[in-house]
Amino acid sequence: MTEPLAPRLSVVPYKGTRDFYPEDMQIRNHIFACMRSAAESFGYQEYDGPMLELFELYAAKSGEELVNEQLYHFRDRAERHVAIRPEMTPTVARMVAARINELPRPIRWFSFPNLWRYEKPQRGRLREHWQFNVDVFGVDSIAADQEIIEIAIGVMLRLGAGMEDFSIHVSNRKLLNSFLLDRIGIDDEHRKKVCRAIDKKAKLSVEAFHEMVTDAGLSPGQIDELEAFMNLNWADLDRHSLSDSQGASEIRELFRGLESAGLAGYCRLDPSIVRGLDYYTGTVFEMYDLAPENRRALFGGGRYDDLVGMFAPTRLSGVGFGMGDVTIRDFIDSHGLIPMLPASADVFVTMFDESGQESSRELARHMRQSGLRAISQIEPAKLGKQFKWAAQCRIPIVAIQGPDELVSQQVSLKNMVTGEQVTVLVSESVMTIRRWLGI
């Protein structure tokens, strides 16, 4: 007689979320390590904040769609209206504002928050993702914009990407605004539509683009000017009629700085970069995969004049970017940049039988005390099985101490990569292992 089975629960993770099994976690850690290293090399400090914030924090500035359709929110037991953070910027602005008078400026911070948005999942887009956020507050000059872009490039280089893999498209909101308002005289009413068309140009056919901007009220002459504007190279800015505008001079300054840093090759002026968020006021940039099958921006950022102002009377400018783990993972996947994952241990210590348990554990303990990562066979088993297990886990060295070795205080070490095997005194074993591993 068998009991009727209870209905089983699903093993599938909640829609739009991921399980990180150890092999996934290793890759995530690798990506985060590259990000952290890039930020720390510029002296940025890590911070974190709560995953829950009051709903009002986002209602104020985060944009209609994000709040109305994508926010996870609920009432807590005291009827407070609580939201799960969909982005980090409001939190960091709140944290900076709370200590606005004591923090030495510039403030250089980074974080790895997990963020939640109620989305329909698809490639590069899930409901929970981790986002590397880097911001510098309190610098009005373009030098900060350059530093932020340098960090972003630093992450890509650490991940193993090169000039042939990605490109950072840079523009400036002021430049776009001068062009639209002063140069060709678009009114506010049509500006949004034109911006949308500009933002989408790369994805549209020439005809579709023309239709879209004509629909937005542009004359054929204005369209010609717009297309010339969008093809501007930063070096051409000097000869352009917008040459004297503040946007143009900021762009020039930024590119001169990037050029002298040897980084101009990773960047190019692309006046079609708009970015959706309203709070950007100056430099804006997006990173694109140069592989043509991946057309969407992988990350982006820019300068925002005053996010802190919603909490404190002080104006404090900021520049920053956010980099999502989902898109970056897709990027390194498709560019063959997933590194060989290191094994979880340096050495596997075998065990023969009940009588060898103590000596086996003692040997592993000895190796750990010498700084090696050692895995013990937990209970006696066939040696072949133990070897197989070690090989499956790609542990590079197996230590064998059977009755033969035990009588003479020796241990046999097998290099699983080369197949070489030696028998040495226990006291010399760590040295041999270190030599084999090159550590």
Added chain:
RNA sequence: GUGGGUAUAGCUCAGUUUGGUUAGAGCGCCUGACUGUGGAUCAGGAGGUCGAGGGUUCAAAUCCCUCUACCCACCCCA
């Protein structure tokens, strides 16, 4: 929210057009050949309510209906 695709073993997939023995393959897993040595080879084994529910039929993985999940694209974004 709109549109398209997919669902069969742990994984990748045949089989569905034309309903018919006990639903298959490769890889992976377990056992043995091999009582002190992994990858190779050979032999054997475990593992499926064919996404779920209903219908048609003597008979359904296969035909019909409904639902669900996942993937992709649009919108928007990382």
